[in-house]
Amino acid sequence: MVDKLLNFDNTYLSLPQMFYSMVQPSVVPKPEIVIFNEELGQNLFEGSTNPQEWGELLSGNRVPEKTAPFAQAYAGHQFGHFTMLGDGRAIVIGEHINPFGERYDIQLKGCGRTPYSRRGDGKATLGAMLREYLMSESMFYLRIPTSRSLAVTKTGEKVYRDKAFDGAVFTRLMSSHIRVGTFEYARYYGSPNDLESLLDYTIKRHFPSLLQSKNPAAGLLEYVMNRQIELIINWMRVGFIHGVMNTDNTSISGETFDYGPCSFMNAFDLNTVFSSIDTGGRYAFGNQPAIIKWNIAKLAEALLPLLHPQQDRAIEIANEIIDKFDNQFTDKWYAMMFSKIGLVNPATEDRALVDELLTTMKSSGLDYTNTFSALKKSIPTKESQSKQSSQSHQSHQLDPLNSWITNWTRRLEESERGLLAAVGLMEKTNPLFIPRNYFVEKALAGADENDYTLFNQLLSLVKQPYSLVDDIEKYSSVPNNYDKNYKTYCGT
Numbered sequence: 001m002v003d004k005l006l007n008f009d010n011t012y013l014s015l016p017q018m019f020y021s022m023v024q025p026s027v028v029p030k031p032e033i034v035i036f037n038e039e040l041g042q043n044l045f046e047g048s049t050n051p052q053e054w055g056e057l058l059s060g061n062r063v064p065e066k067t068a069p070f071a072q073a074y075a076g077h078q079f080g081h082f083t084m085l086g087d088g089r090a091i092v093i094g095e096h097i098n099p100f101g102e103r104y105d106i107q108l109k110g111c112g113r114t115p116y117s118r119r120g121d122g123k124a125t126l127g128a129m130l131r132e133y134l135m136s137e138s139m140f141y142l143r144i145p146t147s148r149s150l151a152v153t154k155t156g157e158k159v160y161r162d163k164a165f166d167g168a169v170f171t172r173l174m175s176s177h178i179r180v181g182t183f184e185y186a187r188y189y190g191s192p193n194d195l196e197s198l199l200d201y202t203i204k205r206h207f208p209s210l211l212q213s214k215n216p217a218a219g220l221l222e223y224v225m226n227r228q229i230e231l232i233i234n235w236m237r238v239g240f241i242h243g244v245m246n247t248d249n250t251s252i253s254g255e256t257f258d259y260g261p262c263s264f265m266n267a268f269d270l271n272t273v274f275s276s277i278d279t280g281g282r283y284a285f286g287n288q289p290a291i292i293k294w295n296i297a298k299l300a301e302a303l304l305p306l307l308h309p310q311q312d313r314a315i316e317i318a319n320e321i322i323d324k325f326d327n328q329f330t331d332k333w334y335a336m337m338f339s340k341i342g343l344v345n346p347a348t349e350d351r352a353l354v355d356e357l358l359t360t361m362k363s364s365g366l367d368y369t370n371t372f373s374a375l376k377k378s379i380p381t382k383e384s385q386s387k388q389s390s391q392s393h394q395s396h397q398l399d400p401l402n403s404w405i406t407n408w409t410r411r412l413e414e415s416e417r418g419l420l421a422a423v424g425l426m427e428k429t430n431p432l433f434i435p436r437n438y439f440v441e442k443a444l445a446g447a448d449e450n451d452y453t454l455f456n457q458l459l460s461l462v463k464q465p466y467s468l469v470d471d472i473e474k475y476s477s478v479p480n481n482y483d484k485n486y487k488t489y490c491g492t
Contacts, residue, residue: 028060030156110155
């Protein structure tokens with residue numbers, strides 16, 4: 001019985017009741033697990049993780065013993081506008097502690113209406129849930145903090161959007177679902193005691209080193225800012241565009257989650273945006289640093305009463321922390337870019353080399369992922385020279401960068417560590433594979449027809465994004481102009 005594998009300890013319910021509503025998942029007619037993450041299951045549970053045993057539980061049809069499902073309340077700034085929100089189609093069935101003592105929320109997404117559903121049906125489509133599964137697992141194997149995907153379960157019912165789709169429930173794991181929007185909700189809808197309770201709980205769960213801090217709220221603000229800086233740097237390292245960076249989708253833990261309209265960039269352009277609802281480009285690829293700074297400022301506003309009893313001093317403390325953002329981000333951005341071009345011992349003046357590269361990539365429409373892969377292969381080591389005949393296509397791709405490559409190669413040769421060290425650094429930093437929009441959509445279209453061949457192929461590739469594996473090249477480019485009309489959707 002799978003219940004014996006679950007080790008629940010629902011500490012979130014110790015918070016004031018304003019933070020959640022007790023709710024049962026909807027019963028569905030015919031649950032069928034279509035994908036189950038057995039590797040993750042083995043890390044979570046002691047004993048068998050036979051997918052067929054999980055259908056009733058992960059569809060929401062059966063609630064495990066010794067737990068109490070709940071939906072979380074929160075608010076948030078959506079495209080800059082503040083509103084009351086909450087889990088409209090997601091229910092946490094419990095906090096599971098794995099054999100290593102690690103705590104994870106187990107959340108069912110698409111399992112029915114909650115008190116926060118507003119006009120939504122609380123349901124999810126199979127395609128949207130498969131997309132989140134694929135994207136979040138891709139981020140995990142790209143070594144980027146993220147929620148995890150345990151399963152996608154078909155429900156046997158139809159869900160209506162622009163047309164009828166197969167319904168599904170997605171099982172998401174996360175170290176917690178506390179967001180910037182949770183603190184905004186506490187500040188503007190709760191009492192000072194509610195806000196303080198949330199702060200205390202969050203510190204105990206995520207940042208226990210702050211328990212002895214003289215100013216825990218300031219410590220939390222700085223921790224979250226630093227984690228989000230690292231997260232966005234990693235997003236931009238691989239060309240990831242979240243697409244809906246509202247404050248309710250900004251986690252306190254520093255994990256990527258809520259993958260609705262996300263995408264990966266093909267041709268490099270800071271203005272790249274695919275989300276159908278982001279008509280003004282607020283959450284475009286190059287705007288992500290400014291948006292996360294804005295979101296952190298909203299967290300600071302929510303924390304003001306706890307930063308200092310005098311508002312003027314509280315604002316000063318918040319500003320002292322947030323004023324560090326720009327320099328920290330810029331330093332980490334260039335450090336990341338230096339790694340992408342293999343500079344083992346970079347100097348400040350090398351920033352101009354990075355800037356010139358990106359300017360040329362933009363003007364020439366070069367593919368973000370493929371360019372760095374080709375640059376690595378162009379480094380004149382013995383290994384690369386032995387493979388020269390297979391690199392003609394990549395070399396041709398780099399023609400717009402010929403002048404830049406001359407200066408870059410000279411700079412690499414000046415390094416005490418040598419060219420092999422540069423190659424090693426680039427191999428660790430630059431993925432060879434990303435789930436490109438064109439192939440993701442083809443895979444989801446196949447799944448709608450009950451053909452998971454391409455989806456499973458992509459899922460296999462996302463698990464080894466830094467390795468040159470069979471078939472990787474045929475997924476490394478998309479039809480010309482495909483991105484011009486491509487849009488992503490939230491699926492609600």
